[in-house]
Amino acid sequence: MLDIDYQPAQGSVTLQNAYKVYVPPPPLSHWIHSFWQLDVPFGEHFYRSMPDNCVDWIINVGDIDDNVIVSPFLSSIEFPLSGPVSYFGVRFRVLANQGLIPHPIGEWDAVTPDTRSLELVSPSVFMEVFEGLQRTTSFSERCKYVGTALLREVKSPSVDRRLVSFIRYCLHNTESVIQLSDKQCAEFGVSARQLRRLTQLHLGMSPKSFSSVLRFQKTVKQLTQENQGASSWAAHYYDQSHFIREFKRFSGLTPQEFKRMSVLYNRQNRR
Template sequence: MNYQTYQPHPDLESLVSCYWSLEVPASDNPQQQRIIPDGKIEMVFIFGDDIKRYTTDNNFILQPRAFVLGQILEPFCVEPTGYVNSFSISFYPFGFANFMEEPIKILANKETPIEKLFGKDVAEKLEHEMVWAKDTQVRIAIAEKFLLNRLSEASTVDSIVKSTVETLLATKGNTSISNIVKDDPSKRRQLERKFSKQIGISPKQLGKVIRLQSALKMLLSEEGDNLTKIAYKSEYYDQAHFIKDFREFTGISPKEFLGHENMELSSAFYK
């Protein structure tokens, strides 16, 4: 598996977390990979063979060749049908709302083809350019030209949403919404409404996802550490609380996560 990340242009770095590319050779025995919530929104382009996304244990759909994956709150499994070659733009939670006019919540828990968001002509031109680009650096240049053009047309995210996300990221999800709006509690309902529109999930849900991200990174970098210590460092109430949240977002326990063949891709993302 060849997974690479790339940093965005300075004019986009407050909205785009990174770009990443993934190549995996075709296998006679392809493995399902579990994708878990990370609080980000992805714009994905598939250049290799089709990829299955399982909707149940036995049923699947083929992912579109160019799509946006909105906020997810439950894990799902993907499986390659052959050679994997893909490129993605990974947006911060508040980032993608700057590039579309519709409420961001319409993207939640599914793949939305880019033509539904940007129109058929624009989407076909972008996808054609990405497919025929000679390498990843050219794809990044194409993506950034597209995003910068969209940015000049779209409205910006409300400052109350952006500052809340930044606070949650800075505190690794360990700041309550009550604490964030303590100077004006009347803003809480307004914040939750704006979050639903511009982020796609509630502030509390995003905080839980961000906190789990922190624990996952700790788990992967400190395999010898015990779960109680990781729970304490991540500011969970106790180990049981940590395991409960972990199962909610990954579908398995922390101990099952380590070394699990279906978690190879997610582990690469978090490392």
């Protein structure tokens, strides 16, 4: 099992009951961060997804051909959505996707350029999951069906412990820019060059990018919590201008714009 305690955030969905989240109990929680469902009402909408270093398996409940596995990314992605439609998602813990998907992230483009899940997840697993989603309209029941199907298939991933050491270091050092010199990397048991190779293969990005997204996620969580002051950036960035610049680089928004908006919104109200 992977002992990496990381809780990413995406932002708020203001439309009532449109976004539901369920955190599965152990042992499934060792692999799965959460199940989620997005119910898009009638009309043309957008969903703005924020970088979080996680892998998501997203399934259109009403269309067996509309299913993708989204690898980690470095800037916000706007997904156009035409409702009514329901999407069910499986969000994996960092590195835990390897318990279900045999190919590391760095090899996915060679397997399936458009990240369709049927080339990455075995067809039998996909069909069991999709059929479970068809049995009910209840989100909680869907989570039970999908959880049961996945629990029969997931295996303890074989991960490089040096990479796990790097990730834990990043999680505990978000207050500054990490300098990944050979001396620092030696504490993880690798050279800087080896670390770059490991993160590109298993995390889908460079060590610096991975740590920067973790730091961005720290501020996203602070901004979505109540009673957070305007100086919530102070523990993670040099100054306020540095914080705003970096936040906008990842989210496409200023912190104040992010706090005011819903990540699911109608085309007519696009910000």
